[in-house]
Amino acid sequence: MKKVYIKTFGCQMNEHDTVKMLLILAGEGYLETGSMEEADLMLFNTCTIREKAHHKAISEIGRAVQLKGLRSDITIGVCGCVAQQEGAGLRKRYPMIDIIFGPDRILALPELLMRVRSGGTADALDLIDDRSNYRFMDKVPAEGCAPISAFVLAMKGCNCSCSYCIVPSVRGREISRPADEIVEEVGALARAGSREVTLLGQNVSAYRSGDGRRGEGLAGLIRRIAGETEIERIRFTSPHPLFINDELIGEFADNEKLCPHIHLPVQAGSDKVLKSMKRGYTRDLFIERASKLRESRSGMSITTDLIVGFPGESGRDFEDTLNMMRRVGFDSAFAFKYSPRPGTWAAEGMCDDVPTDAKERRLSELLALQRSMSRDRNEALVGTIGDVLAVGTDRMRKGFITGRRADNRIVHFAGNPSIIGDIVPVRINGANDNSLNGELCHDGEEVQRS
Ligand code: 5AD
Ligand code: SF4
Secondary structure, eight states: OEEEEEEEOSSHHHHHHHHHHHHHHHHTTEEEOSOSTTOSEEEEEEOOSSHHHHHHHHHHHHHHHHHHHHOTTOEEEEEHHHHHHHGGGHHHHOTTOOEEEOGGGGGGHHHHHHHHHTSSOEEEOOOOOOGGGOOOOOOOOOTTOSOSEEEEEOEEOOOOOOTTOOHHHHHOSOEEOOHHHHHHHHHHHHHTTOOEEEEEOTTGGGOOSSSTTOSOOHHHHHHHHHHHSOOOEEEEEOOOGGGOOHHHHHHHHHOTTBOSEEEOOOBOSOHHHHHHTTOSOOHHHHHHHHHHHHHHSTTOEEEEEEEESOTTOOHHHHHHHHHHHHHHTOSEEEEEEOOOOTTSHHHHHSOOOSOHHHHHHHHHHHHHHHHHHHHHHHHTTTTOEEEEEEEEEOSSSTTEEEEEETTSOEEEEEOOGGGTTOEEEEEEEEEOSSOEEEEEOOTTOOOOOO
């Protein structure tokens, strides 16, 4: 069998694309390997969301190209968002790259490999913006091979025009996947052993089962999945705050299978900065949606993304962000220093005027605030019991299991690996900044969940 090494950068969408590519490649006689040295085919599924991610991908590709200098029979492919952004120009820097293809052209992989086998290079870089021409990959793993927690593509692309964001230009316009296809895939995954699915989309909250604005939205899709499949937990990522409507909030209240967690990127807490980011909402609107979400379900967890040092962000604007974080009380947050991305409105039309050291100071202040809020919220859970999906053994401690609560918190607890894949009641007895410790509730013990 031939061997493929895939290195994946970036978001869950890329992770999911990698899973799908491995399924396609299995059909072409490739087996996955974790070692670059023994690979016949090396693929780099890249991310360009921030400058740092872009550099990381480029330097890994550089390593592969060096290896190819020693072993010319290796095929090198670059896909994902750097491939889409840089296109065939990437080969100017690295002439040894054989294949360059974008996220919309994953299904072309077998054909691209064939072209390389018959000599030369192969590229597939067109974005597909027309629903009738777009085909979502629907291969699912065989029975018994499905991941405990699986990703399912609900839509692709993004029609927003946030001024800092490169995603619309590398992932194209929004296209929603037909609901029947999604329900079918979730059903198949559940039959093959998955317990939890996460519906994916760059702006998943804009999902529409029909053309344009027609058809059911995300709430309707979730209702169908809950009613028509055996899957026990449903999640989605990432939504845009503007698209969080009462119907979706109501779904959190009414649908037990929809996990009480939402990752809702806010980006900033100052109206001035939100406006120049072109986010389309105000700080008050975000706070109102977040509090409605919190009220919809007990134990609801809200996590977010934040950018510090956006062009024009003053010390006062940054204070507004910290205050907004306190008001919402995020359960956890990812935060990033702003970096200009080519072709975006902010990079072309605004000056990256917040000095690096100010960005760094703001980032560490923000992270310290979030750390203490996360710890407080985690500590408040000590003594409560929640259902935990056991996902694997704890890499740090022998005899321990790592699991995920419905609110998305990671829990470590002593247990036998035979429970992996089960949903079990766990009492929380310790809190860390980013995870919880717990103990399995024993058989026959009265379990009263909080
Ligand atoms: N600079 C810094 N952070 C960014 N993000 C997106 N674009 C940029 C940028 N140009 C962050 C946002 C987004 C997350 C995935 O990455 O917070 O939600
Ligand atoms: Fe990175 Fe965005 Fe592409 Fe995901 S969609 S891989 S985060 S650039």
